[in-house]
Amino acid sequence: MFFAMLTMAADTPAAGWNVEQLIQSMAAVKSAKGKFVERKQMAILNAPLETTGTLAYTAPGRLEKHTLQPKPESLILDQDRLLIENRDKKFRRTLNLQEYPLVWALVEGIRSTLAGDLRTLSRFYRLSLEGSESGWSLVLTPVEPKVRELLSEIRISGSANRITTVDVYEAGGDRSTMTVVGDAS
Amino acid sequence: MNAQPRVAVYAWLFLIIVCIWIIGHTRFEADLSAFLPRSPTPAQQILVEQLREGVVSRLILIGLEGDKTEALVDASKRLAAHLRSHRDFLFVNNGEDAAPEKDRDFLWRNRYLLSPAVNREHFSAQALRAALEDNLQMLGSPVGMLLRRVLPADPTGELLHLIEQFEGQTKPAVRDGVWFSRDGNRALLMVQTRAAGYDIDAQEQAQTAIRAAFAEASRTSSTRLVMSGPGVFSVDSRASIKNDAWRFSVLATGLISAMLLLLYRSPRVLVLGLLPVVSGALAGVAAVSLGFGSVHGITLGFGVTLIGEGVDYAIYLFTQSEPGRPPHETLERIWPTLRLGVLTSICGFAAMLFSGFPGLAQLGLFSIAGLIVAVSVTRFVLPGLMPQNFAPVGVRTLARYAIPAVGLASRLRYPMLAAVALSAAFLLFHREPLWSDNLASLSPIAQAQQVLDQQLRADLGAPDIRFLAVIHSATKEDALLASEKVAIGLKRSVEENRLKGFDAPTAILPSLDTQRARQTALPVPDALRKNLREALEGLPYRSDVFEPFIKSVTEAQNAPLLDRESLQGTGLAIKFDSLVVGRESGWMSMVPLRGVSDLDGIVRNIGQPPAAQLMVLDLKREADDLYLSYRDRALFYALLGAVGIVALLIASLRSIKRVYDVLAPLVAAVIVTIAVIVLLE
Numbered sequence: 001m002f003f004a005m006l007t008m009a010a011d012t013p014a015a016g017w018n019v020e021q022l023i024q025s026m027a028a029v030k031s032a033k034g035k036f037v038e039r040k041q042m043a044i045l046n047a048p049l050e051t052t053g054t055l056a057y058t059a060p061g062r063l064e065k066h067t068l069q070p071k072p073e074s075l076i077l078d079q080d081r082l083l084i085e086n087r088d089k090k091f092r093r094t095l096n097l098q099e100y101p102l103v104w105a106l107v108e109g110i111r112s113t114l115a116g117d118l119r120t121l122s123r124f125y126r127l128s129l130e131g132s133e134s135g136w137s138l139v140l141t142p143v144e145p146k147v148r149e150l151l152s153e154i155r156i157s158g159s160a161n162r163i164t165t166v167d168v169y170e171a172g173g174d175r176s177t178m179t180v181v182g183d184a185s
Numbered sequence: 186m187n188a189q190p191r192v193a194v195y196a197w198l199f200l201i202i203v204c205i206w207i208i209g210h211t212r213f214e215a216d217l218s219a220f221l222p223r224s225p226t227p228a229q230q231i232l233v234e235q236l237r238e239g240v241v242s243r244l245i246l247i248g249l250e251g252d253k254t255e256a257l258v259d260a261s262k263r264l265a266a267h268l269r270s271h272r273d274f275l276f277v278n279n280g281e282d283a284a285p286e287k288d289r290d291f292l293w294r295n296r297y298l299l300s301p302a303v304n305r306e307h308f309s310a311q312a313l314r315a316a317l318e319d320n321l322q323m324l325g326s327p328v329g330m331l332l333r334r335v336l337p338a339d340p341t342g343e344l345l346h347l348i349e350q351f352e353g354q355t356k357p358a359v360r361d362g363v364w365f366s367r368d369g370n371r372a373l374l375m376v377q378t379r380a381a382g383y384d385i386d387a388q389e390q391a392q393t394a395i396r397a398a399f400a401e402a403s404r405t406s407s408t409r410l411v412m413s414g415p416g417v418f419s420v421d422s423r424a425s426i427k428n429d430a431w432r433f434s435v436l437a438t439g440l441i442s443a444m445l446l447l448l449y450r451s452p453r454v455l456v457l458g459l460l461p462v463v464s465g466a467l468a469g470v471a472a473v474s475l476g477f478g479s480v481h482g483i484t485l486g487f488g489v490t491l492i493g494e495g496v497d498y499a500i501y502l503f504t505q506s507e508p509g510r511p512p513h514e515t516l517e518r519i520w521p522t523l524r525l526g527v528l529t530s531i532c533g534f535a536a537m538l539f540s541g542f543p544g545l546a547q548l549g550l551f552s553i554a555g556l557i558v559a560v561s562v563t564r565f566v567l568p569g570l571m572p573q574n575f576a577p578v579g580v581r582t583l584a585r586y587a588i589p590a591v592g593l594a595s596r597l598r599y600p601m602l603a604a605v606a607l608s609a610a611f612l613l614f615h616r617e618p619l620w621s622d623n624l625a626s627l628s629p630i631a632q633a634q635q636v637l638d639q640q641l642r643a644d645l646g647a648p649d650i651r652f653l654a655v656i657h658s659a660t661k662e663d664a665l666l667a668s669e670k671v672a673i674g675l676k677r678s679v680e681e682n683r684l685k686g687f688d689a690p691t692a693i694l695p696s697l698d699t700q701r702a703r704q705t706a707l708p709v710p711d712a713l714r715k716n717l718r719e720a721l722e723g724l725p726y727r728s729d730v731f732e733p734f735i736k737s738v739t740e741a742q743n744a745p746l747l748d749r750e751s752l753q754g755t756g757l758a759i760k761f762d763s764l765v766v767g768r769e770s771g772w773m774s775m776v777p778l779r780g781v782s783d784l785d786g787i788v789r790n791i792g793q794p795p796a797a798q799l800m801v802l803d804l805k806r807e808a809d810d811l812y813l814s815y816r817d818r819a820l821f822y823a824l825l826g827a828v829g830i831v832a833l834l835i836a837s838l839r840s841i842k843r844v845y846d847v848l849a850p851l852v853a854a855v856i857v858t859i860a861v862i863v864l865l866e
Contacts, residue, residue, distance in 0.1 A: 038325070040324070040325060040329075042324065042333065043727075044333065044336065044337065044726060044727055044730045045324075045725045045726055045727060046725055046726070046727045046728075047725040049321065049324065049325055049725065051325050067325065071322050073322060073325075073326065075326060075327065082327070084326060084328070086322075089319075095328070096359065098358070098359035098360065098362070099359055100328070100331075101362075102330060102331060103327045103328055103330075103331070106327050106330070107327055150330055151330070170330065172333075174333070
């Protein structure tokens, strides 16, 4: 998603650019940070919901999403647990992802792409890659019928080993777009 | 054969026929709780009821192991499917569906009557506004996708409130949708049997059904099935007790028969030798059947071993017979000794008769009736059946070797004395208590089985009910009202970290009063619409999104109140029935407590509910108390029995020295035995 510091795969030849190569270059990234802007369009809302905040990834499995605006909230994904924390409201809840297949599929799509974990990724999704190394889109289609009832596809776009946007399309027509800006802070 | 023995033989035949008839109409039972006390305190009664038929007594924990994860997952899913369709099981869970469809549906449809959050304030414009703002934020998180489906009908999150009440329990780990042990080597299932835990036959049947279902469900030969739980323990214990009792009885009968045959070389004498004890056993069973209405399997097993001394009566008669003398003459000579022996035995068994444990009392009655009949058969029936010129040849052949050996016995006098003195000194200066107060050491359950049980329980987070708030009221409604009051105190205790959680039956079915109060707290549609409009001001929700919410609230306002019938068909009904029980004296409602860290503080927080009696029980302490009171009582009666035996001996022997001669070997034997047992512990 978010790494300006490491761009080692940038000068690999474009010929034969495929999922394996993309995944390999992603796996080489050990940590990354970034800022995000996320816009969600939902049928029950008459205007898109916009949130902003920071993202942090540490290989192999830790992903943090700290929403700052409009209200602070933290999501911390570690192994198979997702911690949802809201300091203002003293709210803290740990979800065991094994019990929430949909949530698991959703967060794993992003984490496994970042980690370059092709095996886990293929357990949840069918993959197809579009574009070139300098501008690619990885389309994830859920394998599980139950997940597919709610989630149509996730489209992760980027260049080289950097993710720039994550689009989530829901079965009911709702969708969200997260734009990531690398930040070396 | 003269008239008197003939009459005796006919009387005996008649008695045997009557006994057999009674036994033919006897109900034999295997309920281990016969070995629980008869007149316990109210607290102990609850403990005993829980042990007999409580939810925990019906749980069977199942593990599948010894194979690859995928194979175990597959076996777990197939086994659960098999068991779910089986009528012996009320509830089967392997993690696939933590809250069954019907339960979720019940909670969802009745959320406004069930949710403790419902009050007038809850639907004000202000409260709605706060809820809608929270939801907006939740919509942005990964769980938002799930929230979006229920939000239009439940913006105040009642379903979440309800589900949270049932949470707080440790949950098992999950792999591929089914429960697993932490180390991932064992797939886990938990089932609840329809039959109560004390019904061992039904428990055995349920376990057989599990094994059969497993045999069908498992596709690879390497997957193994392990089971644990109170029902499994009962079935195993009964099998091993039955096995032991049977083995010892067969062994003893075989040895005695062989000895009699070897010594007397006459099948007739063998039959006569066993006649008193067999008659005694029949009479014992008949007596217990008449006295208790049924006979316990264990009484049968151990009783025969206890009246084994009936064989001695006949043998004593044989050895004392002299050639040429009719048996009744011999009997008149030995009768005082025989009578004394029987009376002292009865004194001993009478202690069991008064022990307060129906199972032990049965054993006592069995032995007393059995011995009286055995000695009567020896006294009155055997003479008429013995050969007139009975000569105990066998004994003389043996005497040739036995007498010199007995002569050597006096050499052992000093070593024996030393052993007794040493044992007595050891016991006198032994610092630890002689009594083991650990109930578990009485358990016939093998160590390996106990370890397995602990592992399964820890991994499953299975309820191990130890603390229980028990509420007693005249009516069901009063009991539920009082439970709601108790739940308030418990909720505060959870917030104050004195308690991890609790299961109040009123979370499933609140009192009618409370349901009515919630119904009146719900705003009328127009008021709700107005509040909602106000709350939505400036929020990005589409204005018509919450029509389902208004519809649900309006429906709840006019819905019939919930009663036990409303739960029919859900898993919640089973849970409710296990917590709220009708009894002769009124209604009892139970609230199991989890993770108690400050019992006194909890009791203070609860206070005293109105129109109800409240007890907060520590079942482990009750069980320990029960055992201690049983031990004191058993000791008291054993002592009484011993005093009776000494008094009998003094009365018949009329010489302190002779009483000493009789008792000294016995006392010495007891001292040495106790010392050896303490030493081996």
